[in-house]
Amino acid sequence: MAFEDFRMGLAMLLDEIAKNPDNKHELQESLREKLTEMRDLGLPLPEDLVELEDYLESDLDEEEDETATKPSDEG
Template sequence: MAFEDLQAELSLLLNQMENQPEDKHELYLLIREKLNEMRAFGMPVPEDLVRLEQELEAQFIAEIPPKK
């Protein structure tokens, strides 16, 4: 997949995330998948998206209740 295609898909996913916050987990997983594709193909990964990925992951980890 071309770099421009991946960027376009990421942009679309980010727009969806802003417009449909109830699907935040699913969109996070899709963004993560696309970033991993970029990494696998040796493409440059935008730093702001890497930070977003890390921030969302931290939020989701914080939402997990501790095991008893």
């Protein structure tokens, strides 16, 4: 796959993230897969997308921590 194809795919993925912020986990996984493909092919990774992946990871970790510490409604 050519670098331009990756750029187009990443642009579409970023549009999807902007349109559907509630699907962060699925979109983060898609971004991770694209970046892994680029790494495997020896292509340069866009630093802003690496930073976005890190941000999404930390944001999801915070959400999971908040969910784990909330008291249950059951009981």
